[in-house]
Amino acid sequence: MDWLSWFDAPEYEFARQVLQRGVAALYFVAFLSTLNQFPALLGERGLLPVPDFLSGFSRLRRPTLFRWRYTDRLLRWVCAAGLLVSALLVAGIPQQGPPWVPLIAFLALWLLYMSIVNVGQTFYGFGWEMLLLEAGFTVAFLGSDQTDPPRTILILIVWLVFRLEFGAGMIKIRGGREWRDLTALYYHHETQPMPGPLSRQAHLLPKPLHKVEVLGNHFAQLVVPFFLFAPQPIASVAAGIVIFTQLWLVATGNFAWLNWIAIVLAFAAVSDPVAHAVLPAIPLDWHGQAGVEREAPLWWLALTLAATLLLVVLSYWPLRNLFSRRQLMNASFNRWQLVNTYGAFGTVTKQRIEIVVEGTLDEDPDDTSDWREYGFRGKPGDVRRLPRQWAPYHLRLDWLMWFLPLRTVHEEWFYAFLGKLLEADRQTLRLLRHDPFDGAPPRWVRVRSYHYRFAGREEFRQTGNRWVRTLLYEPIPPLSLRRSPGRPG
Structure with missing residues (x-):
């Protein structure tokens, strides 16, 4: 049936490679961070011991593998499994098999890391934790090298980038006056949670340039996200603006993987022809099999459409939140932390x-x-x-x-x-x-x-x-x- 061909997006193969390997790389960083810090912060002899937390734990509300028992040794095994699976995905090995192989691999990362986040208490109460979880679940349905990327899943990833960027922009406009009078960057580089090596130089830029920074931020977060849904090459240009602004944030601060995951996810709007035009080393025909069709099995099509329907239904609550006067920031509307609402720095600390x-x-x-x-x-x-x-x-x-x-x-x-x-x-x-x-x-x-x-x-x-x-x-x-x-x- 010709109409089914719309669901295949062969012109987004490069995007799929970046999305799968990039998200997997960030899961690797997240599990490594957990392996190195969790026992001291939350372990059996940690600052907020998980066993104490589990004694008052609601099994129905917070899914976790630790609901029955926690030990530091089990935590390390969970991290080791996460590191192994994410490393294999970065190398592209599961993607060589049928589409269910990377699907299971990413869902395993999602479940393993959700188990950690749901017992992580205040040390895991950051918006980028749920962002990584949502990204892992959604990217799981991108398939393998044996099938074309599913168009509906790519659109849902673009929808995730839209919520991330536009939500942050709306939080700022509704937040502190400093975002509206364009003075927020007079303070932010100096007062942000963890400055980087270039933060001082950014802070010492002339104040007119700081106002230009704020205007650029508003443009990138309140205007550009709508063009991510436009036809090519406009969508790719919009994604390029998102990537550029996120790289500026990478250069001037330390926001864990927040900026890096935004960069990775933005590639969902970049088509192969545009990527090839910008960087000719990126092949137009990723697999070197011009004219060879990769027909998706019917069961895979049904599965991706079911996942699409689920995520579309769950989008009602964050969509309503985006335009609510009482907009929530970094909130989840379901216990699986899917299709969340995001945002940061609605106000800027002055000192x-x-x-x-x-x-x-x-x-x-x-x-x-x-x-x-x-x-x-x-x-x-x-x-x-x-x-x-x-x-x-x-x-x-x-x-x-x-x-x-x-x-x-x-x-x-x-x-x-x-x-x-x-x-x-x-x-x-x-x-x-x-x-x-x-x-x-x-x-x-x-x-x-x-x-x-x-x-x-x-x-x-x-x-x-x-x-x-x-x-x-x-x-x-x-x-x-x-x-x-x-x-x-």
């Missing part, structure tokens, strides 16, 4: 407040004691240190440290963290860049609050400092194991 943790070996400490500062891998601390580029890797402890002054330092996990420092817990210390006591337990720890700002060019030439910091106050006075850390009150 950077950093929480600094110090320890001392003195028996009876005061301000004249030898207080030594703990160093974190990503968050600012040492005023001379150049911020590192970590994305797409996700430093979960550092990110939550940024939220403390915006909420309260009196978080359960943070007091648990201070207790681990007093014990010189090796798992916890491995999350840090610098332990000033070389593995020995301090007698006391304290928490101080500082105002940080980027040093100007003249200040940097004179001092070599990239940051200028000013002590504000001491939100948590000295604590010791004799005075057990715990939330006051």
Whole structure:
């Protein structure tokens, strides 16, 4: 039947290769991040132990493989399986078989990572977790090299990019005044959760250029997404604008895999002829079999259409949310975290407040004691240190440290963290860049609050400092194991 040929999109083979391998690569990063950090943060002896969380767990609401039992060893096996499957997909091995092979592989990644996210509590409460889950489920139905890419699935991936970009744009317009008067970038490069090596240079750009940045952001998020659904080559041009703006965000900050997954997903709107025109090394005939039809089995067509129908039905709630006056940001409307709503930075923090943790070996400490500062891998601390580029890797402890002054330092996990420092817990210390006591337990720890700002060019030439910091106050006075850390009150 000729009408069935519409469902095949042979001119999007390059897009499929980027989507499958790119999403799989980001799953690899996510599982690697979990393997390295989860036991210390959420493991059996972690800051928020999963076994304690599971004791009050609703089995019907949060699907997870850990619902019956959690051990650090089982977590590591889950991560190892995720790393293996994602590596095979990056190499393109499952894609060589029938379409059900990469389907099962991606659904396995989705289920394995959802099992982690659903017990990850505040350390996994980021929008890019559900974005990765939704992307993994949707990309699973792109098929294999034995079939053409399904057009309806590609459209649904474009719909995901639209929700990601347009949702973020609407959050900003409805949010802080700084987005409407074009001053948001006066602050954002300096106050974002985890600056990168070029963030200071971006912050020091002239203010008129910052206004141009904001205008460009509004154009890319509020106008361009509609053209992703346009005929070619307009859709490819729109995707190119999305990719360019996301690369600028990659260059000026550290937002885990948020920007990278937006880049990967945007390729769903890039056709092979356009990709070949931009980069002739990309073949027009990916498999070197011009004129050879790859007819999809009827069962595969039925399965992709069923998945399409499911995702279309689930789109009702996020579509309504996009145009709601009370727009939700980074919210899921079902327990499987499919077809979610996204958005970030509806308001921009005007000042950077950093929480600094110090320890001392003195028996009876005061301000004249030898207080030594703990160093974190990503968050600012040492005023001379150049911020590192970590994305797409996700430093979960550092990110939550940024939220403390915006909420309260009196978080359960943070007091648990201070207790681990007093014990010189090796798992916890491995999350840090610098332990000033070389593995020995301090007698006391304290928490101080500082105002940080980027040093100007003249200040940097004179001092070599990239940051200028000013002590504000001491939100948590000295604590010791004799005075057990715990939330006051």
